[in-house]
Structure formats: C-alpha cells, structure tokens
Amino acid sequence: METIKTATSNTAKTSLKDKLTGAKLQLIVMAAAIIIIMLFFSIMTDWAYLSPRNISNLFRQTAITGILAIGMVFVIISGEIDLSVGSMMGLLGGAAAILDVWFGLPLPLTIVLTLGAGFLLGLWNGWWVAYRKVPSFIVTLAGMLAFRGILIGITDGTTVAPTSQEMGIIGQSYLPNMLGMMIGLGGLAMYFAWQQKRRVTRKQYGLPIPSATANLTKHAAIGVAVLAIIFILNDYRGVPTPVLLLATLLIAGTFIANKTQFGRRIYAIGGNLEASRLSGINVERTKLSVYAMNGLLVAIAALILSSRLGAGSPSAGNIAELDAIAACVIGGTSMAGGVGTVIGAVIGAFIMASLDNGMSMMDVPTFWQYVVKGGILLLAVWMDSATKANR
Template identity: 55%
Template sequence: MCNGRKMRMKSPISIATLESQTKGKIRWKFDFRSYTLIIALVFIAVIFSVLTDGEFVSSRNLSNLFMQMSVISILAIGMTLVIIAGHIDLSVGSVVGLTGGIAAILQVWYGWGTVSVIVVAIVAGVLIGLWQGWWVAYRGVPAFIVTLGGMLVFRGILIGISNGETVAPLDNSFEAIGNSYLPYVIGYILAAVSIILLFLSLGRNRKKRKQLGLTLNSKINDYGKTAVYSLCIFVLVYMLNRYYGVPIPMLIVVLLALVFVFIAVKTPFGRYIYAIGGNIEAAALSGINIKRVVLAVFILMGALSAVAGIILTSRLNAATVSAGEMYELDAIAACVIGGTSLMGGRGNIVGAIIGALIMASIDNGMSMMNIETFWQYIVKGLILIVAVWTDISSKSKAS
C-alpha cells in the first residue's frame, strides 16, 4: 500500500515533466547515427589527403571526383526506390550501355541532332523499364530473374547493333553534357539561392510544427545545422570554382535528387513505395494498386538509367560495348551503404548519394595512390558486406 501511494504520488510529477518537455524546446543534440555516413566520408577524405599530400582535396581532384560519381549517383537514386519497394534491378549497367550506345549510333552513323538522340535514348530507357516492370508486376516473375535476364539481353543487343565497335566521336554539343562546367558567377548565385532556400524551408517547417503543437528543436540546434550545411555548400562551390566551376553532371545529380526526394517524401506515390516494401499484404489491404506502383518504379529506373547512359557516353565521347559493366553492383552498394535496407521498406535517396560519393572517393583515392585495381574491388566488396551486416544487425535488435 505504501509503495502504491508512492507510485501515485510520483506519477503526476513524471507526467508534468513529460508535458513540459513536450511543450518546451529540446536542447541542442548531436545524433551520431544520422551523421555516420558524413563522418565516414570526412574520415576517408582525411586519410587520403594525408596519404596524397593534400592532393585528394585539391580543386581539380574534387571536380573529377564529382564527375566520376555522377553516373552511379543517378543509378543509385532509382535503385533506392526499387529496393525500398522490395525488388532489385541487376540490368541497370547494361541499360546504361545500351541507351548510351543508341544515342551515339544515331548521332555518329546517322547524323541525328543532340536533342533528338537524347529524347530517343530516354524513351528507350522508359520502354525497357516498362518491359521489365510488366514481367515483375503483372506476370509475377521475380525481379532478380527478370533483370538478370535483362542484363544479358540488353548487353547482347548493344553488341549486335554496334557490331562490337566503339562508336565515336560525338558532336561537341553532346560531349558538353558530361564535360562542361557552370560559369563561376552562376555557381555562386546557385549557392546563394540554395542557402536562402534552406533557411526559408527551416523557418516554414518550424512555423508549421508550432501551429500543429509538435515539439521543436532549439533554434541553436536547427539554425546551427543549417548554417553548417550552408557553409559546406559555399566552400564546395568555392573549391570547384577554383578549377573550372561546378560540373554540369553534378548539377544534374542535384536536380534529380531534389525531384526524387520530393516524390519519395511528399507524394502519395512515394508513401506507397515505402508501404509496399514494408508490408505488401497490408499495402494491398489498404487499397494501394501494387502492380501499378511497381511498374512505375521500374519505368523510373529505366529513365534514370538512360540519363546515366547519356552522361557516361558524353563524358567518354564514345560508346563502347563494355560501357556500364558492373555499374549495377556499384549502385546497389551505394544504396546499402547509404542506409537502404535490402529487405525493403526503408531507405533514403540522400543517403544513397552519399554512399555513391563514398564509393567514388575510395576508388579515386586508391587510384591516386597507384594501388592496383584488384584491391579496389576487394575493399568495395568488404564494405558492401559490412554495410549489409550492419543493416541486418540493426533490424534484429529493433525486432
């Protein structure tokens, strides 16, 4: 009885404390897990900077690094949606090669203009995605089998239509897509606009949360993080402008990331993808048209693969039969490293892009150190295994 009275006396105090914490502002805090990827990226940059006498973080190398990561980043954006939906796409590397090859063949052999070949390449990517999505969504064939077959089929088509030859060179206008830079002034203007939008978005979100009666982080926490992000944007643009400017492929990645983050987070379609990957039976019972959503996901993956193929072909100024080989594994690795669960239902596009940057940084740093290629494969493979193990372990602990 005495214990019961003590319990009853303590409970109002604890409830009042909880209410005051809910209504009040949360103090500044640092979520280590949320920033693990960024910490890992900084750690990698520091190590390679020391080992290369600072050359790794030079303006020239940073520009090359963002050029190199652009293709995998675009594939990782689409692959994130595919994996969240509970599927996989092993054909993206072959689709990159085929769509880039189609663009090059039409331009070099048949004299088509740049705009026309870009449109045809993207349409080809959409049709490929439609074809594979139809088999997965409406015929019930596992995505692993469909896309594994597609990997072979599309590579074979590329070899057939190109006669096994390298198709080059392309027009200057096409080559500029993957090899040009923004003027310095425009780069700074975009950086300033991005910083302003970050603060406006933060203010709007805080106002909305306050109106809904939700908890608010302290201003030091929110505005401090936004200030750090703004400083990073400015420093990055400054470093890139010390070379030739912000690379156009990097700008394309940022624009696509913004579009697909909005789709994934702010639209019903994005929520449907997460619902299907999390629990397909519950998604079906809630009225989601699973077949249509899965088909749309594969169509988007095909379109993004075509964009990546265009950028790769433009960068190389040629289409080869080996273009895009093993890119599907790099894209999947970037997604998993970025926190996307291979079990489906969990993942984010920003994390996948950071994962692609980590993979590209490892490749770039080891190449600068003249480390043999086989070590790059070994290191990336081990990183992928550890990332999957971490995902499985975290899910086991949560359950």
C-alpha cells in the same frame, strides 16, 4: 481515456525520438567515414587528393553513380532489386552514341529518344515483376545479360566514337563561376525558406520541433558546406553540369519520397506488401511506375557517361549496378525494403566514388579495388541485417 491518450502520445514521441536518433547516428557515421577516407587518401597522395581539379573530378564521378543510386533506392525501398542498370546504362549510352555519331541526329532528338528508350526498358522490367510475378532478381538478371548482348550486337563489339561537341555539353561542360554561385545561393535560400515554413507548420499543430540553436547550427553547417564546395569547384573550372543534374534529381527524388502520395506508397509496399494491398494501394501499378522511373534515371546517367567518355563502348556500365546497390546500402537503405533515403543513397555514392578515385590515384591494382568494394558491400549489408531487429 485520458490515460490512453497520454500513453499513445508518449509512445509516438518515443518512436519519433528513436527515428531521429537513428538518423543522426547514421549521418554521423557516414560523415566520419567520408572524413577518414579523404584524410587517408590525402596523406597517401601528398594532398593531391584534395586539389580543386581532383575534387571536381570526384564530384563528376559521383554524378553517374549517384543518379543510378537515386533510381535504385526507390526500387529497393519497394522490396525489389534491379541488377540490369549497368547493362541498361551501357546499352542506352551506346544507342545515344550511335544516334549522334552514325546518324548525326540533333542533340535534343538524341536526348528524347534515349530517355524514351530508358523509360520503355524500365517498363519492360516492371511489367514482368509487377504483373507476371517473376522475381525481380531473375527478371533483372536476364535483363543484365540481354542488354549487354544487344549492346555488343548493335555496336558490333567496337567503340562508337567520337561523339559531337554538342553531345559533350552534357557530361564535359562547366557552369560559369557566377552562375554556379547564384544557383547555389538561390537553392540555399529556397531550402531555408522551406525549412522555416515546415518549422512553423509543425509548431502550429503541436508537433515536436528542434531547438532554435540546433536548427541554426544545422542550417549554418549546410550553408557553409554547399558554398565551400562551390568555391572549390569554381577554383578549377566551375560547377560541372553533371553535378548540377545530380543536385536537381536529388531534390526531386527527396520531394517524391517525402512529400508525395506515390512516395508514401513505395515505403508502404516495401514495409508490408499485403497490408498495402488490403489498404487499397495498387501494388502492381506502383511497382511498374518505380521501374519506369528507374529506367528514366538510368537513361540520364547513360547520356552523361557517353558524353563524358566521348564514345559509346561495349564495356560501358560494367558492374555499375553493384556500385549503385552498394551506395544505397551504405546510405542506410534496407535490402528488406521499406527503409531508405535518397540523400543517404547519394552520400553512399560519394563514398564509393571517393574510394574509386583514391585507389586509382594510389595505383592500387584493379583486383584489389574489386576486393575492397566487395568487402565494403558485405559489411554494409551485414550491418543492415544486424540492426533490422531494432528497426
């Protein structure tokens, strides 16, 4: 019996070590990719790429793709896909612009109606996938076409503009410098306190914990990075409101994925559907909830997009679903389901936004931008397939 316990303990430790090693390697690869991308574009643009104004614009670009990626990562982890998020974002953004411009509704009511519509559209996709057993690829492909058609129909193929100044607050406003710094410091303080509590709990139950030196180095690096970003953004106009929304949703998404029963069920369903069903998990209800949550996040991204553009456009959100999927895969999410992280998806979104921003500054032709992004997506999926056996 003692031998079995020892073997089990060693196996668990080895598994944990492998997971930590894989996570560290993935983080190192993404960090190296970001450094190489930013260094390349900085040299090619005579360092204009690293100007505070462009960094601010880069983070604002990341916000929309990042929010879409947060919703998409839960869908992919559950073993499904959503090809309709780009058209859905365009439709919801167009509807928000119509409510604001044509009907003159107050901003709070426009926000509530847009979020409600996004939730219902997510439920619609989820109902077909979860309860009608139609493959998610077909359901969301149909949604991609239908939502785009509805958008063109309700806007009559014209741009709905200009949106009100109140609407512009969502996507065009900035936090005052002092407020942005206070929020950053407060967030770091809460994060460090939570990490310390987690460390004490793991030590209490005899679970492996990183060394104090490694822990201090990690916390110092995170603190320096966050404060440096805030200083750079404050050097231009302050922290953009969309970036604050992205950070808030990132924290909420990470908490849902790691600390809730709902999040654990999503991973279980994506890892082994039949085992999850036999263990008592309501697979249909969980998948329906995942799609509803995704629809809600798409609505938030739609509000930011329309606010930033100051209009609702029939072409808004075109192929945004590919950017969201690519961000998830680059961030380590497996297309087979059961594997992925919210923070990885957001970092992947930042990489995609960095490429878009840099190629635009270099005046790279649009067709080459599509080619580069398509190649990166193919490479990321190939790497996922190549490492699937090891996982």
